[in-house]
Amino acid sequence: MDEVPGSLGTTASLSLRLGQTIFSSASLLFMSLGVEFYSYTAFCYLVTIMGLIIPWSFTLALVDGYSILVRCPLRQPGILLIIVIGDWVLSVLTLAAACSTASVVDLLLHADGSYCPPKFCSRYQISSAMAFLSWFLSLASCLFNLWLLPSL
């Protein structure tokens, strides 16, 4: 069977999943270690979505690692379809969360300075950037698996 780089069970896929896990965790940590995140709806939403995407990516990273170890990639159309749909839904949600956070941070920065101590604001910005990176990797996983799907 021809191997699509980045599809389920390859080392490229494993690195994509690990990247998603790392960026999502970084986004979650930068956001939730700041004290005031629960007073803004957009920040709560980001924390919720990151809490969804971390176990999803981590589980799939484990599946990839197992497939690489036993040299027997998991190639069932049903499972792959579920993974593609899950990746797609999560990437849409992540994009929404990242955009909301970025626009709220931008508004807080350009309103009068009382809302946003500089230390918090830069952490919010880093968190939003990490969420964008996580979206990008999640979309890449979705597209690679979608590419593989018709050939099964």
Next chain:
Amino acid sequence: MDEVPGSLGTTASLSLRLGQTIFSSASLLFMSLGVEFYSYTAFCYLVTIMGLIIPWSFTLALVDGYSILVRCPLRQPGILLIIVIGDWVLSVLTLAAACSTASVVDLLLHADGSYCPPKFCSRYQISSAMAFLSWFLSLASCLFNLWLLPSL
């Protein structure tokens, strides 16, 4: 050739395109007839994206109408691929704009009331809702055309 409902050159596609044009125009009007939209980055971004999606959807609505009239659907893989990619990029941008606008409006509503006169805020909300509807229709067009693509 089997007809995919909603793909290029069908009446369903024409109605999807008209819906996109109407919702985008409504979003643009509700936002830009309010006076203060240019003082927020997210609102300027929404206006820019709506200004991109209106001519795109309107042109494709004309193409659909012409295809229906002459009963000769346009079925070239290259053109269809360009349309799918364009739809996809525009739907991502629309989603980003809608989310940014919604989160900024939410923040303005729940900050102290001095920022947002009630009349303006409800218009911003309607504008954001219209942008979400436009995103949904744009995504539907993209998926229907993507579905048709491998059969050409």
